[in-house]
Amino acid sequence: MSISIQNEDFDICVELSALRSASNNVGAIVSFVGLVRDLSYDENIQNIHVEHYPGMSEKALNKIILEAKSRWELLAIRVIHRVGTLTPNDQIVMVAVASTHRGNAFSSCEFIIDYLKTDAPFWKKEVKTQGGEWVVTKESDIERMQRWMQKS
Amino acid sequence: MQIELLYFGRPSDNLNIMRETVSPPAGIVTIGDLLNWLHLRGEIWVLELTESKIRCALNQEFASWNSKIKDKDEIALFSPISGG
Secondary structure (H helix, E strand, O other): OOEEEEOOOOHHHHHHHHHHHHOOOOEEEEEEEEEEEOOOOOOEEEEEHHHEOOOOHHHHHHHHHHHHHHHOOOEEEEEEEEEEEEOOOOEEEEEEEEEHHHHHHHHHHHHHHHHHHHHHOOEEEEEEOOOOOEEOOHHHHEEEEEEEEOOO | OEEEEEEOOEEEOOOOHHHHHHOOOOOOHHHHHHHHHHHHOOOHHHHOOOOOOEEEEOOEEEEOOOEOOOOEEEEEEEEOOOOO
């Protein structure tokens, strides 16, 4: 189970290969990679700035991972969230889960990214030529997270 | 009582502050009280730190406006989160 919050980009192949070697019982790996979308809908947006609450963000991600482990049988979990300045097409987040069977891997990966969206203290700002705008929590993200509360 | 206050997201930007140590007067019991006390600083503080527009954390756990505070607590005030 490992968490990284970093400025640097990551290599999904390296990460998946590490998960593969976590145990001889790994029968399934599911990964999710979030990217920065095209920002051309507003020509004033220059890039995205991501900030987090050091200390709390690690704790919050750990809590989400522990909750996932209590719901599904998992062999390894890797979460990476990038911070700093990012541009379209950049990788921003990765969640990868290894399990014996695919069902647990699929469900837990979705659970972790859904909870990360609403329960981990990260903020995105669209940096514009003058100032910028902080992105707010999307209603659809809250709804996705609440579905898991009904399932528990 | 000394409180470490941290700001993230929009309020941090608009109030131009990331962190400060404050000594609230007697009678400040909850995070809500602390917010009202910060509002005395002026209109922009009222505007940026409206309960409906921000969330808070107490010692690095999400908290509510009724959460009680004590000496040496770390309190964070921030706009809705938007990671991932």
